[in-house]
Amino acid sequence: MHPGHAFAASGLAEAPKPPDSHSSGGRPMISGAVLAGGQSRRFGRNKCLETFRGKRLIDRAVESLAESASLVLLVANELEPYLNVDARLVRDVIPRQGPLGGIYTALLFSPYPRVFVKAADMPFLEPRLARRLLTIDEKADVVVPVLEGEYEPLLAVYHARCIPLIARTLEEGERRIVGFYRRARVKRIEEEAWRPFDPDGRSFWNVNTAEDLERILAFEP
Numbered sequence: 001m002h003p004g005h006a007f008a009a010s011g012l013a014e015a016p017k018p019p020d021s022h023s024s025g026g027r028p029m030i031s032g033a034v035l036a037g038g039q040s041r042r043f044g045r046n047k048c049l050e051t052f053r054g055k056r057l058i059d060r061a062v063e064s065l066a067e068s069a070s071l072v073l074l075v076a077n078e079l080e081p082y083l084n085v086d087a088r089l090v091r092d093v094i095p096r097q098g099p100l101g102g103i104y105t106a107l108l109f110s111p112y113p114r115v116f117v118k119a120a121d122m123p124f125l126e127p128r129l130a131r132r133l134l135t136i137d138e139k140a141d142v143v144v145p146v147l148e149g150e151y152e153p154l155l156a157v158y159h160a161r162c163i164p165l166i167a168r169t170l171e172e173g174e175r176r177i178v179g180f181y182r183r184a185r186v187k188r189i190e191e192e193a194w195r196p197f198d199p200d201g202r203s204f205w206n207v208n209t210a211e212d213l214e215r216i217l218a219f220e221p
């Protein structure tokens with residue numbers, strides 16, 4: 001079902017990577033990745049390009065990650081709408097695989113082994129929560145917060161070790177992000193552990209409809 005050559009690209013992960021440490025400037029030597037390859041079906045047009053209070057959702061997402069990462073990748077199927085975004089643009093290696101395909105692509109193209117992933121439609125990221133996720137367990141394959149008992153895989157940290165695990169999962173036709181978690185070393189961040197850093201959980205709010213956008217961004221201080 002999937003073109004074999006696309007999965008062969010996972011060999012890129014074997015290229016030498018810089019040490020997984022902290023830069024002298026204080027920002028961790030990790031990549032941020034904004035996933036922006038969705039169809040915005042519920043919104044009706046590309047929601048990432050919607051402007052609210054002078055800033056587009058896509059720029060908000062990139063800026064929020066730039067505080068925590070040394071480099072921000074923007075991953076999508078179509079890159080043309082994002083040519084003027086301040087991020088390194090990367091096209092999905094395997095198109096139309098949903099966010100899991102976006103994570104796969106981000107890991108392949110990241111110069112650092114760890115990638116902090118965020119959906120483009122999540123306007124907020126509490127810096128203290130970001131720092132917590134990035135420092136809690138650097139040895140895990142996945143560091144993922146849990147909200148109301150469910151994983152929040154679109155605001156999580158993934159290691160390059162996930163590349164072959166995701167490839168196998170996609171080959172099996174599974175496109176849910178959590179579909180590969182059973183193969184990975186997953187560090188769950190329970191609600192009581194992250195709430196102190198983001199009391200109202202705004203880092204997880206996302207925009208699906210125009211009403212969501214109005215409602216969510218009205219909270220901005």
Ligand SMILES: Nc1nc2c(ncn2[C@@H]2O[C@H](COP(=O)(O)OP(=O)(O)OP(=O)(O)O)[C@@H](O)[C@H]2O)c(=O)[nH]1
Binds near residue numbers: 075
């Ligand atoms: N790179 C990449 N990102 C994707 C892909 N599909 C979805 N995403 C992103 O993943 C996040 C969650 O996507 P979804 O909720 O499934 O889709 P959506 O476009 O946001 O909205 P709907 O079409 O209304 O479901 C969003 O940030 C999307 O832009 C994909 O195939 N590639």
